[in-house]
Amino acid sequence: MRRLPEDQFVQAGRFKVRYLTAGAVEAPVILLHGLGASSEIWMHNIESLALQHRVYVPDLIGFGKSERPATPLTPYAYTQSIYDFMNALGIGKASFVGSSFGGGIALLAAIMFPEKVEKLVVVGSAGFGREIVWTLRAMSLPVIGEILSYPSRPGVRTFFRQAVHNPAVITSSFVDLYYTYFTSPGFRQYLLKLVRMMVDIHGAKAEVVGPIIWNLRDITQPTLILWGDRDRVVPFQQAYFGKKRIRGSELHIFKDCGHIPFYEKPEEFNKLTREFLSNSS
Numbered sequence: 001m002r003r004l005p006e007d008q009f010v011q012a013g014r015f016k017v018r019y020l021t022a023g024a025v026e027a028p029v030i031l032l033h034g035l036g037a038s039s040e041i042w043m044h045n046i047e048s049l050a051l052q053h054r055v056y057v058p059d060l061i062g063f064g065k066s067e068r069p070a071t072p073l074t075p076y077a078y079t080q081s082i083y084d085f086m087n088a089l090g091i092g093k094a095s096f097v098g099s100s101f102g103g104g105i106a107l108l109a110a111i112m113f114p115e116k117v118e119k120l121v122v123v124g125s126a127g128f129g130r131e132i133v134w135t136l137r138a139m140s141l142p143v144i145g146e147i148l149s150y151p152s153r154p155g156v157r158t159f160f161r162q163a164v165h166n167p168a169v170i171t172s173s174f175v176d177l178y179y180t181y182f183t184s185p186g187f188r189q190y191l192l193k194l195v196r197m198m199v200d201i202h203g204a205k206a207e208v209v210g211p212i213i214w215n216l217r218d219i220t221q222p223t224l225i226l227w228g229d230r231d232r233v234v235p236f237q238q239a240y241f242g243k244k245r246i247r248g249s250e251l252h253i254f255k256d257c258g259h260i261p262f263y264e265k266p267e268e269f270n271k272l273t274r275e276f277l278s279n280s281s
Helices: 075-088 101-112 134-139 144-148 153-161 172-182 187-198 206-213 237-245 266-278
Strands: 008-012 015-022 028-032 054-058 094-099 117-123 223-228 250-254
Touching: 008 075, 015 075, 028 075, 028 101, 054 075, 075 101, 094 101, 101 117, 101 206, 117 266, 134 144, 134 187, 144 187, 153 172, 172 187, 223 237, 223 266, 237 250, 250 266
Parallel strands: 028 054, 028 094, 094 117, 117 223, 223 250
Antiparallel strands: 008 015, 015 054
């Protein structure tokens, strides 16, 4: 496991948020993780991006070490929580790098408060379609969801190996870290409630992805869409839908890579992201 910046905490609106931060240069960048993950998922990217930016990496509400309410937040409330996080730290405007569920939040942020969003990088992003991995659809079902979400080290390994093409990158230390999070009080219940709020047996609920899809054409910030060609969580064909809808957006597909290229192929990801964020156009 890479050495990470020390934990910091801030009261952001109603919730206490844990975050990591690095870099002395202004030009803030906020990294938003996906469902089930935490700020540690960006362990291979923080140091590299911090060479040119002040990087902020929050644990989304309910995940990692951030506060976990009894009732899950809606996607809109998650986006509001990021707005509150920025205001609590005095961040006027930032570029967003969002993975999966965090990508959906980044897209909503650009739609809901565009004045706070400089640029967008979305990775295997939610919000471009309804199709999603079968395990999340199955978790929406009674009893089956409880079985699939039962925390165990093999279960955690399987959960994250679905997100990569090369299973070797999911190391024992990585599994140990997330086993600790998955067995923390209330995590399983929160995750199940959140999944069931957003997903049914057919995929992401139309009322969840619809407000993003309907407003993609209103996004005017420079946008980079990144996807792995072996993504088993969200089909990479959705990347082309996003590129078509977001005017002027750029697209890069990682070869032989799964859902989290920033973790699986960090050098390629870091180079692409740094170049995009530093480009003045």
